[in-house]
Amino acid sequence: MTTDVSAAEPPVPACPGPGPDEARWLSEDEQLAWRAWLFSSLLLHDRLDRDLIRETGISHAYYEILVQLSETPGHSLRMSELAERCLSSRSRLSHAVARLEERGWVRRQVCAEDGRGQLAVLTDEGFAALEGAAPVHVESVRTHLLDQLSPQQITAMRDIGETLLRHLAPR
Amino acid sequence: MTTDVSAAEPPVPACPGPGPDEARWLSEDEQLAWRAWLFSSLLLHDRLDRDLIRETGISHAYYEILVQLSETPGHSLRMSELAERCLSSRSRLSHAVARLEERGWVRRQVCAEDGRGQLAVLTDEGFAALEGAAPVHVESVRTHLLDQLSPQQITAMRDIGETLLRHLAPR
DNA sequence: GCGGAATAGTAAAGCCTTCAACTACGCTAG
């Protein structure tokens, strides 16, 4: 087999000994671990998002915005702070908040301290929508993630996630 | 605080004892594990995809199509088989293959055995593009994932991923 | 205060994905 390519192996097998600027290809084990993570995370995100949309009409991205606002005293956040907490670009958040505004779940308010800023504020209707969606989402997270794993696996998952977060989102 | 909402806690705290059709809220530990997984996986997908696009102009979704084709004898697959392996809908794959065709990396060919079917075939140019991109991508997977984790964590990650896959993609 | 740089947020264009038809072909019962 001289024509296999994957994340683990080069399209053309690497030389026996790695050369000076030879890329470090993945071992069999690394490959299997990486692909298992890749596919399982894609499938899980997809599943949770679809469940939530089907049963509540709220995508996970929008749900996250509502959650972040609800967790804040005053149920409001500056647009950029909200974007950061939602792992969203400012532009993306701006679009998303516009749509949530149309639904009457969030409203914008000019920021008192900084005339440039906008405050996204969760409305009562938005809070009610979140109250309705939260149990559905939690159930879905349980069914497809937590119920599938042993307590040790859940601990390990947290450990791995936190390790990666320190690298990917320092501070 | 009676107004916090997250994936773990209800918008209004649940009653002390869970009622009959009371949702099962997440414990503190479950919540932390779930959120760590959620954010780290979002950030990692995003990071790997951006690295690949920036350095090669190929998104991870397109890269995966090329990989799957390259791993097949004959460097070709039926459209629906390819869609399944890429965790993609048929429509999505159809659009994507159209773009890859424009780049000259894939071509379509009617299937001999089944007149309804199409075969996606990797071209030599497509294979060359993959050869160029693979080392970049592998390096990125190493830097942001494998190098961050201990051997035990990598083993645990694989174990968790495979467990979830059995649930999410049975068979 | 004032001119320039930096920051907050929005808007527009283009690509990607989804959803819902729609075409074309194959399979099977009568």
Add this chain to the structure above:
DNA sequence: CTAGCGTAGTTGAAGGCTTTACTATTCCGC
């Protein structure tokens, strides 16, 4: 053989996300 159904794949419209550019406001050094 042919009607009807199921399967393979594509298409087009709608909406979301990214990128880039733009406006408005604030900050800072003088």
